[in-house]
Amino acid sequence: MPTRLPYGTWPSPIDAATVAAGETTPNWPQGLAEEVWWTEPRPAEDGRVTLCRVWLDEGAGPAEDLLGAPWNIRSRVNEYGGRPYTVVSRLDGPLAVFVEFSDQRMYRMEPGLVRHPEEMVSRAGPSPTPLTPAPDRHAGLRYVEPIVPELPSRGARAESEPSGLSAHLDVEPEYDDVWCIREVHHSDDPTDVSRDIVAIPLDGSAADDPQAIRVLVDGDHFLACPRVSPDGRHLAWLGWNHPDMPWDTTTLWVGDIAAGHHRTITNVRRVAAAPNQSIVQVEWASRDTLYYCADPDGWWNIHRQRIPETDEPPLDAVNLCQREEEFGGALWQPGSTWFLPLPSGDLVATHGRAAMSLGRLNPNSGQLVDVDTPHTEWFGKLTVAGPAPGRIVGVAAAPDRPSELVEVAPVEGTWRVLNRSVREAAAPGDHLPRPETRTVTDASGQPVHATVYPPHNPDVCAPETERPPYVLFVHGGPTGRAPVVRNLEIAFFTSRGIGVAEVNYGGSTGHGRDYRERLRHNWGLVDVADCVTVAQALVAQGADPQRLAIRGGSAGGWTSAAALAGTDTFACATIKFPILDLVGWRTGETHDFESQYLESLVGPWPDTRDRYAARSPVNQTDRISAPFLLLQGLDDRICPPVQCERFLERIRDRALPHAYRAFSGEQHGFRRSETIVAALESELGLYCRVFGFDRTDIAALEFDQ
Known part of the structure; x- marks a missing residue:
């Protein structure tokens, strides 16, 4: 029989140290062939954030911590930060680019452990090296939401291959720079700030020569969601200006990527814009069609729209699944992903009212079928990994489950937790x-x-x-x-x-x-x-x-x-x-x-x-x-x-x-x-x-x- 004690005096095994140790929510997952990468906080290590990865195949072992202390993977753009890293495939192992919190510079890293199809080998990977210059004032140059677009010499990515999904490489891909949002603080006035989308050489030349950084996009005071089309010919992004917040009014832009050694953005035009319409995410459906999440009818729904060839009036968009539900959220942090295309042509999407489920959406029929897992809340942190048909990976939780990294097979409907090794120290479920x-x-x-x-x-x-x-x-x-x-x-x-x-x-x-x-x-x-x-x-x-x-x-x-x-x-x-x-x-x-x-x-x-x-x-x-x-x-x-x-x-x-x-x-x-x-x-x-x-x-x- 339970002991009777006054409210507020009950003994509990959940002490404050348990709460602090439990604050290790995974964040910003990214799929890369058979690997999944993410960031994770370390409260016991001065609250720093580290970079982790795991392999999808069974028996690959526990998650690997890729950066030890004092490295701290976190952006300060907009002070709330956003996606602070990206990773791309190469024949001899992945290349990662990340933002270090202490100086807000961008660094390049090649992990010391390389996995080949039949074996794992160790090699001494070099320490991270800076790609961006030291700022004149502390954290005066900040970066967020990096992407590393391939040079067009390798050929266009398959139309059905979504961003972040890479098959096994037979040809060495070519990369020359990383594109990202840059925030420049011009003085000690916290509002004396400008932002642009820039190209930063991957060879490290900009670390000593700031002129090596090229401005690709400017104009709007705030920027988010840079996305390169599958054929490498277009760049899409979001922008907004004071006094609007990104849940008030935003604009979806597209520009052409001019060929050449130093790529530039030309022929910029509006794709979607209207007063009191908030667009919170954009992804490419094909080389000339976009998916985006917007609320013209009062709810963040996913729309499909062909891109105009010039700065003509926005084309009519198709609402893929019109519901009085949210398929997106408030864009506090650039890099959030509430939906993504799958190799099959369907989309994976979070949706709901008050709580967010995870579903598979057919963009032609509008049919939405939820995945069957015990998780009751899926966050706007989705990625796709593994060979076709691809695996859905996201951050999810429930009242009796911590926020965890979950892999879902969209065809079989099976699921598993990828970061189990760091979730073992949990509070007793019956409390x-x-x-x-x-x-x-x-x-x-x-x-x-x-x-x-x-x-x-x-x-x-x-x-x-x-x-x-x-x-x-x-x-x-x-x-x-x-x-x-x-x-x-x-x-x-x-x-x-x-x-x-x-x-x-x-x-x-x-x-x-x-x-x-x-x-x-x-x-x-x-x-x-x-x-x-x-x-x-x-x-x-x-x-x-x-x-x-x-x-x-x-x-x-x-x-x-x-x-x-x-x-x-x-x-x-x-x-x-x-x-x-x-x-x-x-x-x-x-x-x-x-x-x-x-x-x-x-x-x-x-x-x-x-x-x-x-x-x-x-x-x-x-x-x-x-x-x-x-x-x-x-x-x-x-x-x-x-x-x-x-x-x-x-x-x-x-x-x-x-x-x-x-x-x-x-x-x-x-x-x-x-x-x-x-x-x-x-x-x-x-x-x-x-x-x-x-x-x-x-x-x-x-x-x-």
Whole structure:
């Protein structure tokens, strides 16, 4: 029989160190013949990101770590980064190109282990060598979403062969440069930035001679998704400009690749563009036809369109599978892939509302058939590998499964996990929470989507008359979404007798453009009101109204702080790397990518300056009476520490219980295991202090005031 203990005091095997060790989500998979490559974080190694690979054939052994410390494979373009590497086949082994986080230079690497069809041989691979020059200022030159197009001398790739799929090589392919998006910081002003698509020689000559880098595309302030056609004659890409974000309005461009030793882009023309139409991914269907994911009807669906020969009006596009579902997501990071062509001519695509399934789409009939795996969430991280008919590889998860690298055989329907060796240290499954998806309505009848994780521990239960405490988790973005997947951070609380509710408030993705745009000019209002609506629904269903907390990071930190200032619903808050001063954030205290994001979230600047000031928690400190914990990375360039410091200065003379924990070496979001542990234990200590939990493993938080 379970032991009866008060909520919040339950013993749990899921400690903060377990949570930190579990933050190793694979990312950016890429197929290369019989190999699959990906990046993976190492929280115990100062939060660096390494490069891994595995072979698809049975018995090939565990995944291989290709770069040891201190190498850190991560781009800082748009500060959030994106796909930081690419890899291509050669007869004597693969060639990888990647971005190193510390200096943001691009490097070339030839792994020391080469696999041949019948044997594996070792050789001393050279250390990575730089391809790009050292910048004049720290991280002043940044790169993302690299591709290495073949020279046309080898001949065109097969029409049915999708990007990233390479058969066994009989002829040495020829490569002369890597193409990618480059971001140039011209001064210390974070918005004094330009971007272009450039060609960087693979021979390393540009490392000492910046003039060796050729500009292929410029014009739009933001760029994403460079893709070369199968015949090597065209380049497609996406672009947008301030004040739009990529989920507002983007343009799909195509240019011709002029032949010659130094290839250039000519005859640039628009393929798809319309106000309030967001295109988030483009891929080639054939030498003269594109697939792209766009939302002209309010949902991100996949379209097919022939490319025009000149800059004539955009041609009519065909929606391949028109549904009130999302086949894409918010383009926070260049390089995301929500769909890809298969060698058979079909497409593999994520799709859904609130949760993303994986399906095989026939572009002619529109038939969509889902793959049968236990995963309930497929992320926009797909690739295709292996010989025809190809294997689908993607990052997927479920409430009882961690984010893992999954291989699916599209014909047989079989599947397996490729990174099993690094997923063995997992939390006990019987202590994981059991999510309940809910939709509640606000006072005006608008739906609000949430996922509720009641307290759960197989060894303990609460006294029958006690009502459970709850913490509302508010996701960042705010144009984002909280997926229903196994999350050890949630389990850390629920296994201790603290319920969690994740709120996909108005403005979240997964429910169409209309739901996203509920937040337009209403940030700080709709998000807060939706959190209150969910909290009230929890109370109506049995939660303790005196023991409700709210927490979030970045935009979620903003909502958490705004909720303390604007409501009396929550007894305390954990506010992580937040936005607290809209005026400061709009006038130079954030990076270029989001520097005009508030135009849509709050209103035109400076016409609505009073609105910016009135909604900012930094100007509402006199309305805050609940205790809070403030967590901040000192190297954060997106939500810099100055916002927290200004906020704390304005409560200095008030007897308001609070604690501030700042972490050196952390950027936007915590990556080091010691930081994750300290932050989680401090947060639990806050709830012990405010809600009166008597625990022996965690001390109540000591307030700074």
